[in-house]
Amino acid sequence: MKARVVVTLKSGVLDPQGKAIEGALKSLGVEGVSSVRQGKVFDIELEAADGEAATQTLRDACEKLLANMIVENYAISYE
Amino acid sequence: MSRPLRAAVVLFPGSNREGDAARALRQATGEAPAIVWHDEHALPAGTDLVVLPGGFSYGDYLRCGAIAGRAHIMDAVRTHAAHGGLVLGICNGFQILCEAGLLPGVLMRNSERRFICKMQHLRVESNATPFTRRYQSGQIIKVAIAHGEGNYMADSETIAEIERDGRVAFRYCDAQGHVGGPGNPNGSMNDIAGVYSAGFNVLGLMPHPENLIDPLVGGVDGRPMFEGLAAA
Numbered sequence: 001m002k003a004r005v006v007v008t009l010k011s012g013v014l015d016p017q018g019k020a021i022e023g024a025l026k027s028l029g030v031e032g033v034s035s036v037r038q039g040k041v042f043d044i045e046l047e048a049a050d051g052e053a054a055t056q057t058l059r060d061a062c063e064k065l066l067a068n069m070i071v072e073n074y075a076i077s078y079e
Numbered sequence: 080m081s082r083p084l085r086a087a088v089v090l091f092p093g094s095n096r097e098g099d100a101a102r103a104l105r106q107a108t109g110e111a112p113a114i115v116w117h118d119e120h121a122l123p124a125g126t127d128l129v130v131l132p133g134g135f136s137y138g139d140y141l142r143c144g145a146i147a148g149r150a151h152i153m154d155a156v157r158t159h160a161a162h163g164g165l166v167l168g169i170c171n172g173f174q175i176l177c178e179a180g181l182l183p184g185v186l187m188r189n190s191e192r193r194f195i196c197k198m199q200h201l202r203v204e205s206n207a208t209p210f211t212r213r214y215q216s217g218q219i220i221k222v223a224i225a226h227g228e229g230n231y232m233a234d235s236e237t238i239a240e241i242e243r244d245g246r247v248a249f250r251y252c253d254a255q256g257h258v259g260g261p262g263n264p265n266g267s268m269n270d271i272a273g274v275y276s277a278g279f280n281v282l283g284l285m286p287h288p289e290n291l292i293d294p295l296v297g298g299v300d301g302r303p304m305f306e307g308l309a310a311a
Contacts, residue, residue, distance in 0.1 A: 013187070014190065014266070016189070016190060019192075065141070066141070070184065070234070071185050071187065071232065
């Protein structure tokens, strides 16, 4: 199975990189952008045969390493 | 303690301040510390103090300190700390301690986004710990900072708890000792530069006391930390 994990900052956590990108877009003349938040994408191939086992593995991966649960959330999706 | 303090400096791929930490420890204790590779499963027998040095462990991949915080040696460091052993994490070492769950909170990107490398004043909050016993409570010291991710953040309950228990070790301040405002270089909550564990045996701080131990390089305000530890 192929999965995609997206890790994003929790709302309210300051994201200086997102702010810088937002500013750069404005200076490039890209209009209509009200805010930018930067996150991380992990494309993961899994040995698991079924969705439940895969989700368990990915939750484990996120909570042990991929996300810092103090300031980040994660979302799992499958191709 | 009748014998000299036995210190161990943990070396991760990408550490770069281990030599500075070792020099400061040697100056204070008279003995060179053990250098321990991150993939080891145990600390040298009789280790009193573990130092996690500054640097860019694993190239800061994923998050600063995230991968190092899960290295084999960290299980031994966790056990050492649980038995009351002393642990000092400096800069990347502080980030590693937070990622390993040995200290609360997280170090985020500096609020102004820049890597900051400069001299910085700190207020020593209390001298009641092995790390600060050779300072005065409220003393203003001048040490170096060099980091891109030193913006200390934790949820409001955690901040309230560490403030209530007196676990803030150092706060950023200006030369006159004023805390708050422009003395804070990186946006850290409550101007926090260093934090203790609940047992006060684990300290993480972003500034580099190990770099201020020789008048030749601009000051000796870091020396009392290592002298205090040597007297532990």
